[in-house]
Amino acid sequence: MDKLLIQGGAPLQGEVRISGAKNAALPILAATLLAEGPVSVGNVPHLQDVTTMIELLGRMGVSVTIDDRMRVEVDASTANAFVAPYELVRTMRASIVVLGPLLARFGKADVSLPGGCAIGARPVNIHVDGLRAMGADIQIENGYIRAKADRLRGARIVCETVTVTGTENLLMAATLAEGQTVIENAAREPEVVDLANFLSAMGAKISGAGTDVITVTGVERLNGASYDVLPDRIETGTYLVAGAITGGHVKIKGTRPDHLDAVLLKLREAGAEIEIGDTWIDLDMRGRRPKSVDLRTAPYPAFPTDMQAQFAALNTVAEGVATVVETIFENRFMHMLEMRRLGADIRIEGNTAIIRGVERLTAAPVMATDLRASASLVLAALVAQGSTEIHRIYHIDRGYERIEEKLEQIGAQIKRIA
Numbered sequence: 001m002d003k004l005l006i007q008g009g010a011p012l013q014g015e016v017r018i019s020g021a022k023n024a025a026l027p028i029l030a031a032t033l034l035a036e037g038p039v040s041v042g043n044v045p046h047l048q049d050v051t052t053m054i055e056l057l058g059r060m061g062v063s064v065t066i067d068d069r070m071r072v073e074v075d076a077s078t079a080n081a082f083v084a085p086y087e088l089v090r091t092m093r094a095s096i097v098v099l100g101p102l103l104a105r106f107g108k109a110d111v112s113l114p115g116g117c118a119i120g121a122r123p124v125n126i127h128v129d130g131l132r133a134m135g136a137d138i139q140i141e142n143g144y145i146r147a148k149a150d151r152l153r154g155a156r157i158v159c160e161t162v163t164v165t166g167t168e169n170l171l172m173a174a175t176l177a178e179g180q181t182v183i184e185n186a187a188r189e190p191e192v193v194d195l196a197n198f199l200s201a202m203g204a205k206i207s208g209a210g211t212d213v214i215t216v217t218g219v220e221r222l223n224g225a226s227y228d229v230l231p232d233r234i235e236t237g238t239y240l241v242a243g244a245i246t247g248g249h250v251k252i253k254g255t256r257p258d259h260l261d262a263v264l265l266k267l268r269e270a271g272a273e274i275e276i277g278d279t280w281i282d283l284d285m286r287g288r289r290p291k292s293v294d295l296r297t298a299p300y301p302a303f304p305t306d307m308q309a310q311f312a313a314l315n316t317v318a319e320g321v322a323t324v325v326e327t328i329f330e331n332r333f334m335h336m337l338e339m340r341r342l343g344a345d346i347r348i349e350g351n352t353a354i355i356r357g358v359e360r361l362t363a364a365p366v367m368a369t370d371l372r373a374s375a376s377l378v379l380a381a382l383v384a385q386g387s388t389e390i391h392r393i394y395h396i397d398r399g400y401e402r403i404e405e406k407l408e409q410i411g412a413q414i415k416r417i418a
């Protein structure tokens, strides 16, 4: 199993180009199932999760081709199996986003229940209840969601919790339903808006994406389209923290600063000098130790849970004491326990972590438990004294394209070993 070896100490300096967003690319690729003509999707990140989604589409009989620049061409007209099998869903729970499109377009879907993962229980009741409200007949049996519908009907759906992939599934299903669907308490994440823009490019009638009430008027069919995935705000945030934690100076290019308001606010609070343009962010932390920052995760536009672990790393070496509250997932502190092995001073009380910054971390072997936990351990290792070995690094390949190469380009001493 691959591991990463990181020698800490060097302040990172230079430019990083951001890839397409994993969490937008996945639902957009699933949404290609809805189109009657060929679809072309660009700026798709080269990630394990994307490979899994493409394999999933392939198993359904969908024709998928990819060029060397990761432009993905999809033709779903050949689809003949409407199943997302356990062996793929267990490696990528986001496979659940094929449920809405399969049901809306083909009237049938058998999707393995995703189950929990390292960060929490992650139920999908809101997806299932919403589709039932649209007239789907859904049974849960043998670990599968078995869904059928002649044609879905528009409905008013109030989501009991804000759910990103739940909103996406209902939004996709509603595009081909008969009549109007209103999704209330909808997720406002930029990835939901990107998906809505893609669906609109295919001919869907959607208003309100980016607000908490999305209205969809169903159409008879969706056409092919050509679309580019938006830049990854979590990858962007991770490289900004890499600059900040190492006392470096990084320029992040090809990104969307307007999607990172809460993150940039916290980085400024930590003492970083930040300049932004339309598509770039410059962060300068040279000669300074970061200051501790309190944070509380919540749905967009508040501070993202997917950046909590990276800021936990920043706080471990910051001046002062920080309180980090995780309100989205009930078990998203596994990285904190590993950071303690590097010498971090962290106390956990329920969903709150109290982090007292130390002068320095020291290298130790650590184990990654999920995607952002891996990223946070990489960040901590970049400032730990000595050489840190990070095990179970396959998690990081789910969500960060060429991370060693990008970090090396800005001066990190990092290598992957088998």
Ligand SMILES: CC(=O)N[C@H]1[C@@H](OP(=O)(O)OP(=O)(O)OC[C@H]2O[C@@H](n3ccc(=O)[nH]c3=O)[C@H](O)[C@@H]2O)O[C@H](CO)[C@@H](O)[C@@H]1O
Binding pocket: 023, 026, 094, 120, 121, 122, 123, 124, 125, 126, 127, 128, 161, 162, 163, 164, 165, 166, 191, 305, 306, 328, 329, 330
């Ligand atoms: C592929 C993708 O886009 N993944 C993102 C998505 O995950 P995902 O869409 O799975 O996360 P949700 O937004 O659904 O989860 C938010 C909360 O709602 C709960 N819930 C969700 C659905 C449901 O039917 N019932 C229910 O109770 C979850 O357990 C969790 O406590 O949003 C998360 C929250 O921003 C991010 O961390 C993930 O990176």
Ligand SMILES: C=C(OP(=O)(O)O)C(=O)O
Binding pocket: 023, 093, 094, 306, 371, 372, 399
């Ligand atoms: C939790 C994440 O992804 P997923 O929902 O695919 O597990 C993430 O991107 O941080």
